[in-house]
């Protein structure tokens with residue numbers, strides 16, 4: 276009997292441990308070191324994105340996706356990374372207490388089509404309820420917005436989202452961002468082609484898309500992982516059914532091998548919890 280109770284309590288204890296809020300470390304040095312800080316952002320954005328071809332499409336539930344085409348992304352990556360300057364990273368939720376889990380989705384929802392959950396879910400309140408005040412999500416690295424998606428209420432999967440091409444050549448995706456009616460404050464997602472410095476606002480934590488709980492889904496993509504993932508049959512099925520975005524393969528940002536230095540920043544948060 277006692278063993279039975281222990282077996283029941285075990286997963287519960289684990290879930291509660293994951294839901295304990297932690298204090299995020301500060302990364303105040305980030306802006307002081309930002310090498311682009313003296314260059315006007317509009318000018319910077321213009322010369323990084325001039326001549327790039329963008330595509331606007333509607334997904335099957337009426338969400339609007341704007342993104343660059345494949346060859347434009349190649350050009351953009353060359354322009355962004357050629358500058359050969361120091362790249363600064365910060366936490367996407369540097370200014371708040373938050374907790375992380377790699378497999379958040381698996382606790383609460385069955386994924387369609389056997390889709391693996393590749394990314395990191397970050398939540399800021401116990402049980403991932405609506406935060407009392409809007410929780411700002413910031414760019415963890417300087418870079419250009421290469422996809423903006425505005426979801427309709429009935430839309431599924433990623434909800435309101437953006438992807439940034441970072442100055443390290445990786446792509447950073449932010450999903451489930453808040454919609455305008457969630458808060459009284461006006462919420463504007465950055466636009467396609469906007470340049471963001473590390474620490475610039477992206478939006479607020481929300482629950483748009485395939486989630487009923489309030490969290491940020493963050494994933495990181497390298498070109499190599501993306502190529503591999505786009506070839507997989509499961510992913511092709513998901514992409515064609517959801518009209519998601521061909522820019523979106525996903526790598527878990529806690530994996531240092533694939534996600535690079537941002538993994539260290541995120542690991543620092545996790546360590547801070549103990």
Ligand SMILES: [Zn+2]
Pocket residue numbers: 379380392394395396491492493
């Ligand atoms: Zn997720």
